Amino acid sequence: MELTVINDDQATESKGGCSAGSCGSTDDQMSQLPEHIREKVHNHPCYSEDAHHHFARMHVAVAPACNIQCHYCNRKYDCANESRPGVVSELLTPDQAVKKTMAVAATIPQMTVLGIAGPGDPLANPERTFDTFRQLSEKAPDIKLCVSTNGLTLPDCVDELAKHNIDHVTITINTVDPEIGAKIYPWIFWNNRRIRGKKGAKILIEQQQKGLQMLIDRGILVKVNSVLIPGVNDEHLQEVSKVVKSKGAFLHNVMPLIAEAEHGTFYGVMGQRSPSSAELQTLQDACAGDMNMMRHCRQCRADAVGLLGEDRGDEFTMDKIENMDIDYAAAMEMRKKVHDGIAQELAEQEAQKKEKAQANIVQLEGFTEKTYRPVLMAVATSGGGVINQHFGHAREFLVYEASSEGVRFIGHRRADQYCGGDDTCGDGETVLQKTIRSLEGCEVVLCSKVGYEPWAQLEEAGILPNNDYPMEPIEDACSAYYQTLIESGKLDEANTQQEASA
Amino acid sequence: MALSIIESCVNCWACEPLCPSKAIYEAKPHFLIDASKCTECEGDFADAQCATICPIEGAILDNLGAAINLPGSLTGIPPEKMATAMAEIQAR
Numbered sequence: 001m002e003l004t005v006i007n008d009d010q011a012t013e014s015k016g017g018c019s020a021g022s023c024g025s026t027d028d029q030m031s032q033l034p035e036h037i038r039e040k041v042h043n044h045p046c047y048s049e050d051a052h053h054h055f056a057r058m059h060v061a062v063a064p065a066c067n068i069q070c071h072y073c074n075r076k077y078d079c080a081n082e083s084r085p086g087v088v089s090e091l092l093t094p095d096q097a098v099k100k101t102m103a104v105a106a107t108i109p110q111m112t113v114l115g116i117a118g119p120g121d122p123l124a125n126p127e128r129t130f131d132t133f134r135q136l137s138e139k140a141p142d143i144k145l146c147v148s149t150n151g152l153t154l155p156d157c158v159d160e161l162a163k164h165n166i167d168h169v170t171i172t173i174n175t176v177d178p179e180i181g182a183k184i185y186p187w188i189f190w191n192n193r194r195i196r197g198k199k200g201a202k203i204l205i206e207q208q209q210k211g212l213q214m215l216i217d218r219g220i221l222v223k224v225n226s227v228l229i230p231g232v233n234d235e236h237l238q239e240v241s242k243v244v245k246s247k248g249a250f251l252h253n254v255m256p257l258i259a260e261a262e263h264g265t266f267y268g269v270m271g272q273r274s275p276s277s278a279e280l281q282t283l284q285d286a287c288a289g290d291m292n293m294m295r296h297c298r299q300c301r302a303d304a305v306g307l308l309g310e311d312r313g314d315e316f317t318m319d320k321i322e323n324m325d326i327d328y329a330a331a332m333e334m335r336k337k338v339h340d341g342i343a344q345e346l347a348e349q350e351a352q353k354k355e356k357a358q359a360n361i362v363q364l365e366g367f368t369e370k371t372y373r374p375v376l377m378a379v380a381t382s383g384g385g386v387i388n389q390h391f392g393h394a395r396e397f398l399v400y401e402a403s404s405e406g407v408r409f410i411g412h413r414r415a416d417q418y419c420g421g422d423d424t425c426g427d428g429e430t431v432l433q434k435t436i437r438s439l440e441g442c443e444v445v446l447c448s449k450v451g452y453e454p455w456a457q458l459e460e461a462g463i464l465p466n467n468d469y470p471m472e473p474i475e476d477a478c479s480a481y482y483q484t485l486i487e488s489g490k491l492d493e494a495n496t497q498q499e500a501s502a
Numbered sequence: 503m504a505l506s507i508i509e510s511c512v513n514c515w516a517c518e519p520l521c522p523s524k525a526i527y528e529a530k531p532h533f534l535i536d537a538s539k540c541t542e543c544e545g546d547f548a549d550a551q552c553a554t555i556c557p558i559e560g561a562i563l564d565n566l567g568a569a570i571n572l573p574g575s576l577t578g579i580p581p582e583k584m585a586t587a588m589a590e591i592q593a594r
Contacts, residue, residue, distance in 0.1 A: 064515035067555065069576060075557040076512040091515075120514065127519075186578035189555045192520075192547045196578055231594025266577050271592040 033292065037250050040167050040221060042346075043112045043339060044144065045307065047251070050349065052296065052307060053383030054342045057113040058104050060097035061090065061303040062128045066120035067152050067189040068204060071266040072227060072257055075120075090303065091119075094131035096318055102140055103321040104305055106331035108312070109338040115146045117170075119303075123149045123157045133164040141165060142332055148172065148225070152188060152204055154211025158218065168221035170253075171208055175233050176243050178202040183232050186266075209247065216248035223251040223294070228275045228283060229267070230257070241287040252287060253294035256280050277399075278441050281410055295411045296398075349385060353475075372491040374403035377478050378413065378439050378463075380447035387469050387477055391450035394435075399442060400474065402482035407475045413438045436461050444485075446477055503565050504540035505550055507533050510561045517552035517562075526552060 033041070045052035066075065092100060105111050114136060116122040122129040133145055147161070148170035161169065175181045181201025188200040195203060215222050224244045226237050233240075241252050257274045259267040266272075275283075284293050306312035378397035380389035399410040415435045432454055439445060445463055448470040458465045469477035485491050504525075507517075511532035518526045518533065523546075525539035535552070542565065543550045553562040553570040560569040574580040579587045 064513075065519065065555075066514070066516055066557065069557060071577070075514045075516075120516065124516075125519075186576065189516075192551060192554065193549060194554045231591075267591070270588050272594060273592075 033250065037221060043343065044146075045113065046297065047294070050346060050385065053385075054110060054346065055113070056108050056111040056305075056307045057115060058101065058111055058305040059115045059117045059301065059303055060092055060101060060132065061119055062092050062094055062097045062132050063116055063118055063122040063125035064091055064120045065124050066150075067124040068121070068150050068200075069186050069188070070150075071184055071186065071272075072229070072259060072268075074264040074268075076264060090317060092318070094128050094135065097132045098135045098139065099326075100316055100318070100321055101136060101143065102326050102328055102331075103324045104316055105140060105143060105335065106326045106328065107315075108306065109331070109335040110307070110342065111143075112339065113144045113146060115148065117148045121150045121152070122147050123153045126153070126157060126160070130160055130164075133166065137165040140328060140332075142335055146170065149211075150204070151208030151211050152190070153207070155207060155214055158211065158214040158220075161215070162218050162220065166220065168223055168250075169215055170223045170225055171212055171249075172225045172227070173205075173208050173212075173240055173244060174226050174229070175201070175236060176205055176209070176240055177236060178205060180233050180236055181205055184229065209243075212244065212247050212249060222249045223253060224249045225253045225255060225297075227257050228254050228280060230273055230275050230279065232272075234275070234279070234283060237283055238286050241291040245291040250292065251294050252291045253297050254280065254284055254287065255297055255299055258299065276440065277411070277413065281441075284411075295409060298396075298412070353385075353473075371404050372486055374401050374405075375444060375482060375485060375491070376401055376410065376442040377444040377446055377481065378442040379474050379478070380445070381474060385475075386471050386473055387446050388448050388471055391445065391447040391454055391465065394447065397439065397442075397445065398474070400478045402478045407478045407482075413442075432457060436463070439463055444481060446474075446481065503542060503544075504535060504537035505542055505552065505565065505570070506535055506537070506563045506567075507552075508561060508563060510558050512558055512561075514557060516555045516557065520551040520555060522546040522551065 041047045043051060043055050045055040045057045066073075101114050116129050116132060129147065133147075136143060136145060143165070145164055145166045146168050147166060149157075149172070151171045151173065154169075154171065174184050178198045178201040181204060182198045185201050185204060187194050187196045188204050189195075190200065190203055194200075212222055212224075222244075224240070226233070226240055228234060228237060237254060241254075244252060256277075257267065257272070259265060259272050259274050261268045261271070284295060287293055301311065301313075303313055304311050305316055377400050379387055379400060380391055380394035380397055381387055382389045395415050397413045397415060399413060401408050401410050415431075415438060436454075436457060439461075442463060444466060445458060446466050446469060449467050450458070450465045455465045466481060469480070507526075509532060513528075513532055515528075515533075518528070521540075522543060523539045523541050525536045525541075526533055527536065550562070550564075550570065556562050556571060557576065559571045559573055559576045562570050564570055574584075
């Protein structure tokens, strides 16, 4: 029962309980892409919850300058403790970036993708960005290149982008309405002037849409990022999703606003709130009827290195890589072997999953005469699609929704909420309390083990801890536990977690 | 006749490539303007380019030592309207 939501006009049909189109299995957005796009992105860690446990990516911070002002950004970007877009520790020249990329590719053969994402706007630094791409296309042709942009100068850069090994471009489009744009972008730098308010926002929006169209016309994949800002563009993002889909973007990534006073951003300082996990999910589900949605973005730093959610940047600082001697020809052979091995493993996993998904649906259909409410389940996993992590070791949880329709992947929750290592973080809240708070909306947490103290606190918060499914595939465990909940009569009761957090 | 950059500069590089006189250079702890080269963009642009793109209020001074980007110029909200704006934003 896979629903193909891309390239069709069946949006209205997918209004049921499974509008994300991933029913019956945890297959994520990859499964819904047309074959020619899947081929391009199958080994891109950012596009697949499965691939990201196997393939790594890195960002190089070569692009410091920016040409617009966003209310969620602070241009003072040097903080090693924070993990969020726009933040970097070490600015690189193009030559340094090329050296670093090749050092990482040779050391971490799983690294398939190099992105330039800032810390400013890559296309506001065209010389530095394109010098890096030019050198890498030549010296390391087995690395995929990608770039993200606010879109202001995109139309001028499309010709140059088309020359390199760039298989997709990400445009951040938060609105298609200048009125709303003025609440997000106080000004832009355009034709050597600072253009403020609605007028500036209108130019930015026009450039973004024009650039999007030009990329599509040249066959370059476009992903659209949007920052969900409550009370500003929340309802409007459904419109954005429709517009970018109609133009041909292949994926929409709606991300929650990060706004903390200590980040010094306008929104942070002014007390603009971030969306709750429930608001984000509701919006993603609403957009999913029209557009292929991305749900596991980790909103990583502009100099991140490694698998998603991990950062090995410290191993590759300039002083360390200066002394590394890289034989890239040899590295390329080794990389190819590793990539082929992973591809084979993933293909096998996928085949197994498909079989199981079919079985699950049959099982569920026979079982449920009555429709029960869906249940959000948090899962502690370190990869491989199985429940294999201790509750206390999890730095993030994957969230799945189990319902009569099957099990689907919803997103992830950070357990360390952008903050490094201290036991308490200023306000005296313990890491455990914080973790439990991050699981808001989830009624169940599935892990390999959970200690006595967290068990008690989880129960108190209305979340059922469970360690009955160690090393079992996530979707099977979610499905089995959902049935246990139904059988025990638990789903005849109201959601205690929601009551507890109300 | 020259502009200057002061310590609130965050070294974001935005101004450096825009200068028509190549008067801006990277320095520690922050970027600087070579006063002998700076023309305040006269004859090239209507507005001083460095100050036009600078994302920090008050980081660039005119030849009299006064800030070019005044408080409120970054966010578009003048100081006297801050409280109202904050109340509106917090109600979202």
